Amino acid sequence: IVESIYLSPYAKKVNLSGFFSYCLLNGQFCLMTLFTLCINFHDKIEEIINTDVIKDIYAASLRLLTIMLDDNNFYQVFGQHMHKTIVDVIFPMMRCTEREKLSLVSDPQNFVNLALDTCEDQGSEICKTEAARFLEALCDHVDGCFTFVTVFCCELLNYACAGFIPEQFAKTAVFAPFRPSSGFLLKSTPEQMTETSLLVMSDIS
Numbered sequence: 001i002v003e004s005i006y007l008s009p010y011a012k013k014v015n016l017s018g019f020f021s022y023c024l025l026n027g028q029f030c031l032m033t034l035f036t037l038c039i040n041f042h043d044k045i046e047e048i049i050n051t052d053v054i055k056d057i058y059a060a061s062l063r064l065l066t067i068m069l070d071d072n073n074f075y076q077v078f079g080q081h082m083h084k085t086i087v088d089v090i091f092p093m094m095r096c097t098e099r100e101k102l103s104l105v106s107d108p109q110n111f112v113n114l115a116l117d118t119c120e121d122q123g124s125e126i127c128k129t130e131a132a133r134f135l136e137a138l139c140d141h142v143d144g145c146f147t148f149v150t151v152f153c154c155e156l157l158n159y160a161c162a163g164f165i166p167e168q169f170a171k172t173a174v175f176a177p178f179r180p181s182s183g184f185l186l187k188s189t190p191e192q193m194t195e196t197s198l199l200v201m202s203d204i205s
Contacts, residue, residue, distance in 0.1 A: 034061060034089045045183075046097045049127045062093070062130035069137040082142050086135070086149060091184045093131035094118070094203075095196045119203045132203045139204050149204055153197040160190035160197075 049055045068074045078085070104111045114124065122129040139146040155175070175185060188196070 034058065045092055046099070049093070050097070050099065055127055059125055059127050059130045062127065062134045063125075066130070066134045066137045069141045075141070078138065078142050082138065082145055083148060086138070086145070087152070087184060088182055090131045090135050091196055091200070093127045094135075094199055095184070095188070095192055096199075115199070118199065135200065135203060146204060149200060153201050156193050156197045160193040163190075
């Protein structure tokens with residue numbers, strides 16, 4: 001409903017200050033809900049985002065946030081939570097799932113099509129492609145986002161390729177703010193970190 005009103009041709013012709021305030025609260029709620037999912041339920045995230053109703057809700061939430069990025073009224077929300085959004089929401093959503101790994105063997109063409117769709121058209125309208133679309137919008141509209149994502153991915157690849165050394169993880173400045181709570185950083189394997197980093201860099205390139 002919010003998406004339909006916001007995209008209405010009449011939206012720019014009337015005073016929608018109250019509506020924008022509602023969207024602002026709704027956007028913050030969407031972000032906080034996604035943070036809770038990805039941090040507190042990291043071990044079950046694949047199961048959650050593959051549940052019929054829930055996966056549609058989270059995909060719609062990501063789509064709404066992407067739409068809101070086009071309006072300067074909401075810049076502060078995304079600027080304030082940019083780093084946490086990328087590491088704790090977008091990375092877990094874009095990570096390769098066990099179902100996708102199985103499809104690499106059973107249906108390789110479908111696996112390739114999903115990878116291409118994630119980095120190009122994002123027409124599947126699932127959590128993974130909506131997260132990729134959201135990331136592209138963040139890089140386009142939020143200052144410093146593209147640089148942060150690039151540096152973070154490179155450091156993550158260095159960390160994963162170095163053999164997953166805890167000492168290196170603790171000393172790398174770019175990881176420090178996320179280390180205490182990030183499910184993605186604390187619980188992902190080197191293989192998952194590598195695959196996700198390469199996919200993210202392909203998406204924003």
